[in-house]
Amino acid sequence: MADGGERATWGEGLRFAFGTLSVLRVRVERWDRAAAARAMTAAPVVGLVLGAIAAGAGALVAWRAGGLLAAVTAVGVLAALTRGLHLDGLADVADGLGSGKPAEDALRIMKQSDIGPFGVLTLLLVLLAQVAALAGQFGQSTPRGALAVLASAVAARCALAWGCLRSVPAARPGGLGAMVASTVTPAAAATGTLAAALLVAAPGLFDGWSALRLPLAVVLGVGCARPLLTRCVRRFGGITGDVLGATAETAATGTLFALALLG
Template structure:
């Protein structure tokens, strides 16, 4: 019989498979589907961000090197959307429709669950994608490597936001769905550790590129702050989180990170 210390790496392996299986198109076998595993998955989500971000960053940098920053930016954003099946973008649009409806929580949640996208969702998607592409175009124009780091930072910030959205005090807005599975599963210390580890890695990568050690971590912190504000608004408005809220938090963190890097120059 395995003791707890021997079993712990296997548990985190199960959580990592859960994370890749739910947050990406990469084909992995999810062996456990329960709340403890979901908590480990949301804690390990930055690993997914680093992986998908590296793939998108490489594609964007290659296109930027050959065809210029704007096309490189479009490529990076498109690759990230493809690698997630547009999951987070769909959540962002649904949350925008729910918040924009002005209806009580139950009606707003029903609007968010519908398959179509309303005017608030369309407008939000257009503005967010334009902001991401414009911010990345400037980074890729300045340096393909700098643009690649911006993509990596934004993808990592997006997945760090998932852990903060699933903190133990945060309730689920409704009993079913991914939101109910992951809500309240992440201890605050785990979210802090995952974010700090991601920030340290990005700081080291920033040094290799010759930029400030604080540049990328600061941009990630601002992006996470933006997603936290959205979380507070959604919890007050919907009485908790859903999978759509987590997707909206991810896109908000990514956009906040990219816009901050653009403003830093």
């Protein structure tokens, strides 16, 4: 392990990001806070890659079997590409918040391997919302559906950087949450989100409104994750890996809602 005081390269940060946020096999050369800072800032790149894979799978299914099955495919592929990491975090946070117990007890509930009723209900509603929103986008056109998948995947990873701002502490020592907490500057998070939103807009240039609605939806989706982050920090005393996963899924769902409402 490299010394956390050494400045990490972007290559090391990207390998850290892909190694922790996806099933793609990469060699993680550094596992320290310097690399974590780069990784969380570069997390939208992971979203672009995973989103492109899921969008391609969804588009292929839409061509042969229609929008609803395409939406299920895209959501399923994204879950598979992350081993359900963010969805698991969402369920755990729902159980922790829903328990109404003190922070220490709530964190212990979140670490348990089983899923409680709050987690099940939240997962069900979020997945239904994502599938319904994507089905509507694929129903309008296959390219629009594919771009919606890409935008939601990118927004989810942008939310990770905002969850790791230097003003946001870790809720407990140890684990991925403690490794990445308080590593990202506001300027880096804002720059990464803006760059990602503009990249998502590029494929939509064939349609002037899409070129505007896609980046706007990404920004709105990331904004939707902020209240959850604030609530978790106040409730648990900081972030955990589960909290980051929950904010990612919230941002993804918020982006899809925004695209649906923007027409």
